Amino acid sequence: MTETDENMEYLIFSIMAIVATVCAILVISHRNPVVSALFLIATMVSLAILFLALNAPFLAAIQIIVYAGAIMVLFLFVIMLLNLRKDEFGPERRKAQRFFAVLFGFLFLILLATAIDVGLSSFGQREVAAESLSPAGVENLAQVLFTEFLFPFELASVLLLIAIVGAIVMAKRKL
Amino acid sequence: MVPLSSYLILSAVLFTIGVLGVLVRRNILIMFMSIELMLNAVNLALVAFSREFGAVDAQVFVFLVMTVAAAEAAVGLAIIICLFRNRKSVNVDDLNLMKW
Numbered sequence: 243m244t245e246t247d248e249n250m251e252y253l254i255f256s257i258m259a260i261v262a263t264v265c266a267i268l269v270i271s272h273r274n275p276v277v278s279a280l281f282l283i284a285t286m287v288s289l290a291i292l293f294l295a296l297n298a299p300f301l302a303a304i305q306i307i308v309y310a311g312a313i314m315v316l317f318l319f320v321i322m323l324l325n326l327r328k329d330e331f332g333p334e335r336r337k338a339q340r341f342f343a344v345l346f347g348f349l350f351l352i353l354l355a356t357a358i359d360v361g362l363s364s365f366g367q368r369e370v371a372a373e374s375l376s377p378a379g380v381e382n383l384a385q386v387l388f389t390e391f392l393f394p395f396e397l398a399s400v401l402l403l404i405a406i407v408g409a410i411v412m413a414k415r416k417l
Numbered sequence: 418m419v420p421l422s423s424y425l426i427l428s429a430v431l432f433t434i435g436v437l438g439v440l441v442r443r444n445i446l447i448m449f450m451s452i453e454l455m456l457n458a459v460n461l462a463l464v465a466f467s468r469e470f471g472a473v474d475a476q477v478f479v480f481l482v483m484t485v486a487a488a489e490a491a492v493g494l495a496i497i498i499c500l501f502r503n504r505k506s507v508n509v510d511d512l513n514l515m516k517w
Contacts (some may be wrong), residue, residue, distance in 0.1 A: 248418065255419045259427045264430055266454055270438030275446045282450050285431075289457055296424070296468045300480055301460075313453065313490045319448060320494045324501050336443075343440035347433050354429035362422055386473045387480065394477075398484040400461055405488030412495040415502075 254295050262288040275321045279314055286310045300380045424465035431458035445500070445507045449493055456486050 265284040272278050286309045293302035387395055431454060436483045438451025467475035501507055 255423065258422075260465065261425070263430055263434070266434040267438075269454060270434060270442060270447065270451055275444060275496050278450055282453065285454065286457060289461055292424075292427075292461060293464055295419075296464050298467065298476055298479075301464060301476055304480065304483060305460075308487060309457070310455075313487055316490055316494055317446070317450065320497060323498070324446075324507065329427050332497050340441050343437055347437040349434040350436060351429060355432065356427060358422060358425045362425070374456045383472045383476050383480075387477050391474075391477045391481075394481055395442065398481055402484060403487050405491045408487060409491040409495040412492070 251295055254291065258288040258292050258295075261285075262292075275317065275326070279317045279321060283310050283314050285313070300383055329332075421465055421469045428458045428462040428465070431455075431461065431497065441506050443510055445497055445509050446514075449490075449497070453486060453490070456482060493499055 262285050265281045265288070268281040269278045269285065272281065286305060290302040290305040290310070293299075293305055435455035435458060436452045440456050442448055442451070444461065463475045463482070465480050467473065467479075483493055497507065500512065504511060504514070
């Protein structure tokens, strides 16, 4: 990897990390669910770009198509179907709960950071030959997915079928 | 190469924001979006590990997590529609029938 490539990766990571974090904070802080959903789409797109930087082009495409496309459109559909008025957003005034949530969320973040630090230093001496790690192209992924993980893959299709049936049974007024 | 720890910290930050969303907000739709945010944060960690160790297995896990997320979104949103039809509210504080 040349030096410009390396700088490029740092630049992409920094920008996308900031965009993802800011949009994620806006997701949970904005009052209107439609705006929240749009910011969540922005978070997912920036994560897709990070996937590209991490040599996972297939997952980046799936992230955009399935997450930012299908799932979030479903969300927006439901939000607009419910047709909420301003007063139906409900009261959000629980100052004490918000204070403790932020406090313990911060402590949780420190806990996670410590765990990452300890965990990473425990295998710090490993030898990673950066050249030997071939980029996980779509071929490699497909190879593993359709041989070693064939059974989970088939189970996933059954899971999706059950989800479709369940969603229709619940959301339909009269069958 | 951006070190693995940077990606993991970003993942931890996004996960924590998701947790905060579930704890702070009372709107069930936004709580649901926070859950999606947490799933995404975990996906990012898995993909970062996949690159670091040259293992494609982690990407298969991400693929399966996305499948589960899609199923979860479909069923969860159907439940929300049912709830709204019966209770005319998306505020979780109004849904306290089974609360002790």
